[in-house]
Amino acid sequence: MKVLVLNCGSSSIKYQFIDTETSVSLAKGMVERIGMSSAVLTHQPYEKEKIKIVGEILDHSIAIEYVIAVLLSKNHGVIKDKNEIDAVGHRIVHGGETFSDSALITPQVMEALKDNIELAPLHNPSNIKGIQAAKEHLPDIPQVGVFDTAFHIKMPPHAYLYGIPYELYKKYKIRRYGFHGTSHRYVSQRAALMLGKPLEELKIITAHLGNGCSMAAIDHGKSIDTTMGFTPLEGLLMGTRSGDMDPSVILYIMAKEGLSLSEANTLLNKHSGLIGISGESSDMREIEEAVQEGNKKAKYAFDLFTYRIKKYVGAFTAAMGGVDALVFTGGIGENSVMVRHDVCSNMDFLGIKLDEEANHNVVNECFISTADSKVKILRIPTNEELVIALDTKQIVSELQKQKEAASF
Ligand code: ADP
Numbered sequence: 001m002k003v004l005v006l007n008c009g010s011s012s013i014k015y016q017f018i019d020t021e022t023s024v025s026l027a028k029g030m031v032e033r034i035g036m037s038s039a040v041l042t043h044q045p046y047e048k049e050k051i052k053i054v055g056e057i058l059d060h061s062i063a064i065e066y067v068i069a070v071l072l073s074k075n076h077g078v079i080k081d082k083n084e085i086d087a088v089g090h091r092i093v094h095g096g097e098t099f100s101d102s103a104l105i106t107p108q109v110m111e112a113l114k115d116n117i118e119l120a121p122l123h124n125p126s127n128i129k130g131i132q133a134a135k136e137h138l139p140d141i142p143q144v145g146v147f148d149t150a151f152h153i154k155m156p157p158h159a160y161l162y163g164i165p166y167e168l169y170k171k172y173k174i175r176r177y178g179f180h181g182t183s184h185r186y187v188s189q190r191a192a193l194m195l196g197k198p199l200e201e202l203k204i205i206t207a208h209l210g211n212g213c214s215m216a217a218i219d220h221g222k223s224i225d226t227t228m229g230f231t232p233l234e235g236l237l238m239g240t241r242s243g244d245m246d247p248s249v250i251l252y253i254m255a256k257e258g259l260s261l262s263e264a265n266t267l268l269n270k271h272s273g274l275i276g277i278s279g280e281s282s283d284m285r286e287i288e289e290a291v292q293e294g295n296k297k298a299k300y301a302f303d304l305f306t307y308r309i310k311k312y313v314g315a316f317t318a319a320m321g322g323v324d325a326l327v328f329t330g331g332i333g334e335n336s337v338m339v340r341h342d343v344c345s346n347m348d349f350l351g352i353k354l355d356e357e358a359n360h361n362v363v364n365e366c367f368i369s370t371a372d373s374k375v376k377i378l379r380i381p382t383n384e385e386l387v388i389a390l391d392t393k394q395i396v397s398e399l400q401k402q403k404e405a406a407s408f
Helices: 060-072 107-115 124-137 166-172 181-195 247-257 261-270 273-278 284-292 296-320 330-335 337-344 356-360 384-406
Strands: 002-008 013-019 024-032 036-045 051-057 087-092 143-147 203-209 213-219 222-226 325-329 376-379
Touching: 002 060, 002 124, 002 384, 013 060, 013 384, 024 060, 024 384, 036 060, 051 060, 060 124, 087 124, 087 384, 107 124, 124 143, 143 384, 181 203, 181 213, 181 222, 181 325, 181 376, 181 384, 203 296, 203 330, 213 296, 222 296, 247 261, 273 284, 273 296, 284 296, 284 337, 296 337, 325 330, 325 337, 330 337, 337 356, 337 376
Parallel strands: 002 087, 087 143, 203 325, 325 376
Antiparallel strands: 002 013, 013 024, 024 036, 036 051, 203 213, 213 222
C-alpha cells in the first residue's frame, strides 16, 4: 500500500509518500510559508535530486494540490495516477482523552478533533485544515489520524493527575497528556527487536531529544509516565522551552515585568530553554561549539539539559522498579556524542555503562553500552512517518476486510 503521510502545521506541510510493503519513502518534502505569495515547496524523490518550487500558495488546500501535482509530475514525480495514493495518514498533535489509538477519520472523529481544539489551539486547527484539504483533493481515499498523545493516554492516574483540585481536571480536562508518542512507541518496538525479547517483558526508558524533548517510561510495552504534560512545555529543558519549573516563578515574572498571558506564553515557549540560558542559540550543535570555546552560559544550558535527562532516568527507573534499556533518539539523541556521554556518566550504580568508542562511532540502530552494562544503551533513529504509514495501512486493510465480508 502507498500512503501519503501529512504533518500539517499552521504555515507549513511536511509530507512523505511511503510504500508500506518495503518501508521505503518514495518521496518526501515540505511546503513552507503557506499563506504567502512566495511559498516554497521542496520535494525530493527517492535517490534523486531535491527540487524547489516557489509560488503563491495561499492556503492548505492549494498546498495539498501542489503536493499531489509534484507527486504526479513527469520529471520529479513517483506516480502516474492519483489512484496510486491508497490512503492518507495524518500526524495529529492532540487526541485528548478520546484517542488511545490511531483512528480512521470519520465525521465523528472530526467532531472529536474539533472538541480538542482548546487543548491544542496552535496545532489541531492546522491538522483539521489538512484533513479537509486532503479530503477535497482525494475524496474517495481513506484517511487516518495518528495522535502524538495516544501512546501515553493510558498512563495511571497518579502519573497523569496534577496536584490541583480534581474538579479542574473534570471541568477543563487539565491533566498530563504527553507528546511524541509515535516516536516513543516506534523506538521502544525497535529496541525490543534489537534486544531479542518481547516488548511485554521489558522496562525501557526512551529519550526523544530534538528541538522538543521528552522521555517516556515504557513498562511492558505501555507508557506509564512521560516528561511532557498538559502541553509540551513540561519536563526536560528544550531548545526554546523551559521545561519543569515552580509555577510560582511565572506568576512572579508576570507581576514584575507586567507581562500579558500571551507574552508569558511566548517567554516560556520561545525564549527559554537552551536559547534563554545561553543567549546564544537553541540549536544543540551551536551550544556544543560554544561550550568548547569556553562560553560559560552555554555550559550552564548544556549542563541543565543533560542533568534533567539524568534525573528522569533515575525517576523512571524507580517508577518501573528497574530498567533494561535506555534509548536515545531525535536529532540530539541520535547525533550528540557529548549529550549521551554526560547523561550516562557516573551511572554505573544503576547498571548503566556507556562504551565511549561505540558512542563515537554510531551508525543506524546500534548498541552503545559496554558488554558488561546491565542496562543496554541504544541509539535508534526515529521514524514517525513510517509509523503513521504503517498504522494507516493496518486500519485501512481492516476496513477493506470488513467491506469485503459485508459484501458477501
Ligand atoms: P525536531 O524536533 O524539529 O524534529 P530534530 O529531531 O531534527 O528536530 O533535532 C534538532 C536538534 O538536533 C537541534 O538542536 C540540532 O542541533 C540537534 N543536532 C543535530 N545534529 C547534531 C549533532 N551532530 N550534534 C549535536 N546536536 C545535533
